[in-house]
Amino acid sequence: MLIIASDHGGLELKEAVKTxxxxxxxxxxxxxxxxxESVDYPDFGxxxxxxxxxxxxxxxxxxxxxxxxxxxxxNKFPGVRAALAHDEFTARMAKEHNNANVLVLGGRVEAADxxxxxxxxxxxxxxxxxxxxxxxxxxxxxxxxxxxxxx
Numbered sequence: 557m558l559i560i561a562s563d564h565g566g567l568e569l570k571e572a573v574k575t576x577x578x579x580x581x582x583x584x585x586x587x588x589x590x591x592x593e594s595v596d597y598p599d600f601g602x603x604x605x606x607x608x609x610x611x612x613x614x615x616x617x618x619x620x621x622x623x624x625x626x627x628x629x630x631n632k633f634p635g636v637r638a639a640l641a642h643d644e645f646t647a648r649m650a651k652e653h654n655n656a657n658v659l660v661l662g663g664r665v666e667a668a669d670x671x672x673x674x675x676x677x678x679x680x681x682x683x684x685x686x687x688x689x690x691x692x693x694x695x696x697x698x699x700x701x702x703x704x705x706x707x
Contacts, residue, residue: 559613561587561604563597563626566619566663569671573617573661576672582679585613601629608657609633616658617675623662630658634699637692642666647674651681653688 558577562570567589577584587603589595597620604616608630618626623640630638638658639650642665650656659678661671683689701707 557583557585557613558615558617559585559587559604559607560617560619561589561600562619562663563589563595563600563621564592565597565621566626566661567592569661569663569666569668570617570619572668573619573671573675576675580679597625598629601626604658605630605633605636605638609635614657617661618658619661619663619671621662621664623660623665627660630660634703635696637695641674641678643670644673644677647677648681651678652684655683655688655692 560570560574574584574586588600601618604618607613608616618630618638620626627638627640630636636658637654637656638660639646639654639656640660641647641650647659650659656678659675661674666674698707
C-alpha cells in the first residue's frame, strides 16, 4: 500500500497524483490535508513517515509547497529514505540508487503533469542494489548509532 499526504501548499498536486495512482490501480490511502486552509506540514509528514518507518505502508508520497519541509520531517524517522525530486531523472535515481521509500514533491514548484511524470518514474524504477546497497547499509548503521546514543 502507498500512502500520500500534503499540506495546503501541496493539496492541488496531491489530488492530481491521487487520481493518477487510482487510474494505475495503485492501492493508495490519503492521510490529508483535505482543504485549502493553512496547516502545519510536520503534522502530515509525520503521519506518512511514521507509517513507512513502522512497516504499515510500503511507500509514501509527501507534498508541501517546496518539498523541503516534508523532506526534513520524513527523514527524521528510522528506515525512511525520503527523496525530494525535481524532475523525472531525480525521481528515477531516488529509487534506483537510494531505494527511496518516500517521494517528496513541491506543489508550488511543479505543475501537475510534471508531478505525475515524477511519480511514474519513481514507481516504474527498481533499486539497483550492488554498490548502492553498501551505501544504504552505512546509512542504516548511522541510524542505529544515533538511536543508541553513540553519536
